[in-house]
Amino acid sequence: MNKQQLASTIWESANQMRSKIEANEYKDFILGFIFYKYLSEKEVAFFRKERLTDADIEKVTEDDVKYASHVRENLGYFIAYENLFSTWLKKGNDFDISNVRDALSAFDRNIDDVYRKVFEKIFNTLQTGLSKLGETAQAQTKAVKSLLKLIRKIPMDGKQDYDVLGFIYEYLISMFAANAGKKAGEFYTPHEVSVLMSEIIAEHLKNRKQIKIYDPTSGSGSLLINIGNSAAKFIDGENKIDYYAQELKENTYNLTRMNLVMRGISPANINVRNGDTLEDDWPFFEDTDKDKTYKFIPVDAVVSNPPYSQKWDPSDKEFDPRYKYYGVAPKSKADYAFLLHDLYHLKDDGIMTIVLPHGVLFRGGEEGKIREKLIEKNRIDAIIGLPPNIFFGTGIPTIIMVLKRIRPTSDVLIIDASKGFEKVGKNNKLRACDIKKIADTVKSRESIEKYSTLVSKETIRENGYNLNIPRYVNSLEPAESWDIHATMFGGIPVKEVDQLFEYWEAFPELKDAIFRKISNEYLAVKCDDIKAAITSHESLKIYKQAFSNEFGNFYEELKNDLIEEILDVSAEHEKEKVSKDIFIRIENVKLADKYKAYQILSDNWDVISTDLEMIQSEGFEVINQVDPNMILKKKEANDDEVPEVQDGWKGHILPFDLVQREILTEDLEELQAIEKRLTEITSLYGEIIDSLDEEERESSVLNEANDAFVAKEVKSFVAEALSDVENDEIKALRGYLSLSKKKEKLDYVNKCDIVSWNLMEQGSDGAYKKGSVISRISELQRMYEFPKDSFEQKVMTVLSLMEEESQAKKDLKQKSEALHIKTKETIENLDEDESLRLLELKWIKPLVDSLFAIPDEIIGELINKVIHLHDKYCTTFSDIEHDIENTSAKLSNMIDKLVGSVADIEGLEELKKILGV
Structure with missing residues (x-):
């Protein structure tokens, strides 16, 4: 595994x-x-x-x-x-x-x-x-x-290198957090948020030879470790990162220490303390003698995800060097107390990221004063608005604030990343493309419409130092508008068609192929089939070819890097290289979203990197390895442990289905043919049920729900229906069964030539076995043809289908088991070239196929938008009014034909008045 x-x-x-x-x-x-x-x-x-x-x-x-x-x-x-x-x-x-x-x-x-x-x-x-x-x-x-x-x-x-252990450790922590609610959420920062903060910090620190990083509310320690891992990519040598961590709760503090040690970090580089970050300024001092051993330690990076809006004791803190230049946070909310503690320990050229509730951006009072001083002193570098419900145990909106002590600019970068996520269970989760886009935007400090903006200090002053993200970034999509004239009289407004200008630029002359002008301000669709008109247009073929040209040698380059250099290539570095390559290629393709392409890469890379890790750590031969497929059975009350049993085999690297598709094609097609026939039989059952009349549905051959046949009852009905069926051969066979002596039977056989004796089984004495004769009688009776579409004929068909289905299921089981074993043996005996070819199909083909599907997705989006515009205005108000009039007239005519009492007629006349007829 x-x-x-x-x-x-x-x-x-x-x-x-x-x-x-x-x-x-x-x-x-x-x-x-x-x-x-x-x-x-x-x-x-x-x-x-x-x-x-x-x-x-x-x-x-x-x-x-x-x-x-x-x-x-x-x-x-x-x-x-x-x-x-x-x-x-x-x-x-x-x-x-x-x-x-x-x-x-x-x-x-x-x-x-x-x-x-x-x-x-x-x-x-x-x-x-x-x-x-x-x-x-x-x-x-x-x-x-x-x-x-x-x-x-x-x-x-x-x-x-114990990476497996560390991964399992963090995985279990995240799963316990997801299943334990708020309590677990206190000690765990979701991995994706850790990765985002890591990318931002590592980019800032990447040219340093040795660094110190600090998390004053360390929780499980996973956030600190991820920061260290990202920063270590740019540092030569080992043990060049000093880790400082403080955690208030003892059991969570123990998690921090365990996690740091298990990630292979040298104990000499680990500095930890179980204590109250807000009460005591640490690092650094020894608990045995705080006053004499205190030593202020500035660090290269501080990262934290403190408890949100926690109460604290601000007494006598106004002269605390951490707070005296900015102010003291209110006792009801310690958010800025944590932030200022972090900032205090930052080197002049350092960076810090902190997760905070959204309220710190706009709350007034003492918090407003602290925020003002942070802005005036030029400490806030960026604010990133995260999606809601992204942390375990809380759905409140959160932000990541990036701060630096010395910055070359006074602008604040504000990013609204709240719309970029996927739903996973009860929580929202940042995707790889969301993380990449945020990190890239922080790095480039780029203004992107509806996503990010650079805000000057003057603008922030004008807004009363309120940093609420919607004040600066409007990420809301505009509400759909409706043109009154088009709604009344038809036609599609030119201005709404022009909103798709990016598509018309990418696909020249396509707009004219779809629309015709009916006035200066309105258009009409001039083709009967919008989808066909768009997909068949020459500009789309040119567009797809241009995309193909940009990615022309992409497959071969991946093959060279991943397959040819399989034992040496670094999955991490290769992903970065491929990512940059994709961005360069896709930059020349209009409408294509580079972050969508990055998500495709990331989704596929998980498989590639996992396989590479196993091949490079366990040896090339593991490609041909097949493992027992162990599954967990339900734990019984008297079991000491969860029982685990083998259920067949699975490839250590190569999936069975891939090998079957590529090498054992004939065997697989044979199985698929049986599966297809079983599906057809199921459909035939349904057709027969639909053909039954009400009386036939009352028969016992159907279950109570009348949606399936009962096998036992079907057999019984057929046996009874055929019991009286006879012909000359059946009569002759019954005569044979009435004989008891061997000589009589042999004489009977020699004289009776209307029976196909060769179709039955003989005993050692030369006589025909009773069971074989009875089976032949049944077979002859089954050859009887009931009238077409009769109930008997339908049930006979059902019985035949049931027998065929039973045999097909047996064949399917036997052939599936045989193919399973054959696949196992095939994988184990693959030569090197074939093993690598299959790896190529597993790794590279799905990635490239998904990338090449991007143009079709873009075209599909355009088709949907044009169809929506057509449907939006194709039915006018006058059409609706006309339909109402016609319907009212028809209803009035029907009313005129009704009879009833005087009171009834008066009521109907009043209804006609309401209908306006």
Whole structure:
């Protein structure tokens, strides 16, 4: 499994195991044990590096003070053999919850002093919460055993540099957040928002050799880690980033530390604190002696997603160096307190991004004064309005504010990115194209209609320092207008057709091919089929050819980079290269949206990068690897763990359906023919049911809903209908069945020439078997033709279809199983050229096909717009009035034919007056 599949499997298993424990608490157990497994495996890898044998490792204990100290100095911690994760698994039924308690207690006393801040009490949440897994030690043991078996699947062989583990860790945090509501949302920033902030910060820091980054409300630490990963792309060498993180809640603080350590960050580069960011200015000081150890540390980047509009204590903060030059945030809303804390720790050439509620842009009072000073001091660089409902647990509108201490311009870039998202479950989610567009706009500081604008300090002053985004960027689409004259008399307004000017520029002479002039201000559609007229026009063919020309060698270049250099190409760098290439090519194509093209690239690249990761870490031969397809069965009450069973096979890299389409074509077509016939049979059942009259529908051959046949009743009806059917051969066969002696039967056969004896099975004595004769009688009866369209003939047809369907399903099952095995063997025996050809079809063809579909999508949009204009005005008010008159006249005529009492007639006459006839 790739890391996405593995993470999904673990989440599904965990979800099945979870019962009374809340998601927000359950995460502490599963993530805590994942971290312990990581530390255990990292130590075992250290033992192996020092050439310790299995026997040597088993002797590693705390009593060996010298070696334990050696391990602590290198790793920062020491775990004795008896407390290793792998040892717990080896204990099997002898494992007990006490093993975990003893191991976690031992961990705290075996931390190196230099790394105490990183590891001390890191398992507190897990250790104190074990009792929640069951009321008895036995119940707790059972629950922990299930957890250990669940997470033992996570690979720790070092090939992926623990990226798999980090990915799974963040995936689980995000899933717990999505399922736990507001509480989980407090410690998790959605990955897409992290990526956006990372792109903005990394671009600013990309020429630095060493950097410091800080998150004062670190939560799970994922936001800080993503910033570090993005910045690291531009830094040569390792351990060039110092991480500073502070978190108020202890269990969430533990998540920060675990996450940082598991991402392979050296403990020497990790600086963390469990404390109140607003109460104490940190970094940096030692908790043991705050006053003497305080040291102001400016950083290159600050990133934060603090709790929104939180209450705080602003007492005695007016002289705090963080706030004294800007003001103190009100006690009811700490948003600006967090922002000013972040800004205080920023280097003059640094950058910060902070997620805040939309209200910070326009609220008055103390917040208004702080905002004014930030603007006058030229600190606010950009404001990005995010879509609503993008964070777990809250639907309020949020923004990202970008600030710098020194800026070359006083303009503020304001972006309304609230319309760019996709709906995923209950939440909105930024797409790759949305992130790319925002990051590009921040980089270029470009004004884009209905999306972004550069606002001068003078304009902001004129607006009373109100930064509410709609004041500066109108992203609303104009309401559709209706032309009164066209509504009354018909015709399409020229001005509405001209609104499609971009299309008419891209497709010369197309407008004249669709519309004819009926006055200076109105047009009419002059073609009967708008879609055909547009798609067949020469300008569209030229347009599509121009697009093809721009992307002419695109396929081959991708093939050269991805297939020819498969073991060496960097997926990350290649994506950036391809992205730039697509943007250059598409720039020359009118109407084409480069960000739509980028989304196509991103969607397809997920598959490519995942495969490349496996091929490059596991070896080229994995392309020919086939794995058991393991699925989870429903967990029974008495199961210790979620049962997992094999359901066939699947390609490690190559999908079975791709191999079948490309190589096993004949076998696949044979299966598809059977499937097609089964579909036809289903349709035939429906046609027969529709042909039945009311009396026939009362028959027992149909179910109660009258929408399907009952097989048992159909067979019974046919048997009864045919019971009286006879011909000479049937009579002769019945005569044969009445004989009991062998000689009589043989004589009968020799004399009776009207029977096709060769169609029946003989016994060892030469006589024909009774069952075979009875089957022949039934077969002869089935040959009887009932009158066409009779009920009997229809039910006979149904029975034949049922028999054919039954056999087809058997054939389908057998052939599917055979093709499945044949596909497995085919993948395993592919030669290198064929393997690469299939990879090319999996990776490159879908991407290129999707890009080449862009012109057709643009043309489709135009067709819909023109049809809408036609439909909008094709029915005039006079047409409607005429229809009303005709309908009223017809109704009046019908009324005249009615008879009734005097009172009824008076009422009808009044109705005619209302109708105006």
